Amino acid sequence: xxxxxxxxxxxxxxxxxxxxxxxxxxxxxxxxxxxxxxxxxxxxxxxxxxxxxxxxxxxxxxxxx
Amino acid sequence: xxxxxxxxxxxxxxxxxxxxxxxxxxxxxxxxxxxxxxxxxxxxxxxxxxxxxxxxxxxxxxxxxxxxxxxxxxxxxxxxxxxxxxxxxxxxxxxxxxxxxxxxxxxxxxxxxxxxxxxxxxxxxxxxxxxxxxxxxxxxxxxxxxxxxx
Numbered sequence: 001x002x003x004x005x006x007x008x009x010x011x012x013x014x015x016x017x018x019x020x021x022x023x024x025x026x027x028x029x030x031x032x033x034x035x036x037x038x039x040x041x042x043x044x045x046x047x048x049x050x051x052x053x054x055x056x057x058x059x060x061x062x063x064x065x
Numbered sequence: 066x067x068x069x070x071x072x073x074x075x076x077x078x079x080x081x082x083x084x085x086x087x088x089x090x091x092x093x094x095x096x097x098x099x100x101x102x103x104x105x106x107x108x109x110x111x112x113x114x115x116x117x118x119x120x121x122x123x124x125x126x127x128x129x130x131x132x133x134x135x136x137x138x139x140x141x142x143x144x145x146x147x148x149x150x151x152x153x154x155x156x157x158x159x160x161x162x163x164x165x166x167x168x169x170x171x172x173x174x175x176x177x178x179x180x181x182x183x184x185x186x187x188x189x190x191x192x193x194x195x196x197x198x199x200x201x202x203x204x205x206x207x208x209x210x211x212x213x214x215x
Contacts, residue, residue: 019101
């Protein structure tokens with residue numbers, strides 16, 4: 001279950017960030033021009049999210065605490 | 066023949082452009098954006114509370130969920146999460162089915178999807194609105210105190 005949560009958070013985190021990027025592309029005049037930059041911003045925020053979540057979470061999964 | 070009779074290049078198929086009609090694809094498109102923004106807050110709030118603070122994966126059990134559902138705010142939160150996320154997901158699946166399935170197979174998949182979504186929405190709503198944390202056994206001291214006071 002604990003490893004499934006890692007997959008869940010990784011999947012939903014990327015889906016959320018990529019979805020917000022698509023909303024920006026649709027809503028703002030600068031959106032389409034910035035879509036490639038925003039893709040890498042989303043990837044960067046996703047990696048930050050996973051660094052914040054995964055180590056602590058895995059300690060709870062395998063450390064028993 | 067004058068050029069006025071020729072449709073502009075790349076203009077949409079005319080039967081789809083009847084004006085002043087409810088356009089379900091447009092509202093589906095808007096729904097995905099609006100529910101998506103709300104779900105970012107609802108889902109990350111849900112995950113943070115359950116997995117980071119005060120919850121963590123090793124203490125998630127019946128008592129943890131029962132303790133949450135004793136608070137009306139979490140019932141409203143989870144109801145919003147259920148309806149927004151399930152319809153968001155079902156609408157996304159509908160797009161995939163319309164993209165990849167054809168003919169009779171598409172009809173079967175769309176009906177199965179609609180039925181599954183409706184059943185899950187009804188069952189989830191039923192649980193969230195009728196759940197009584199005092200019906201089950203628990204070793205959660207806080208919950209025992211609340212139930213004893215009732």
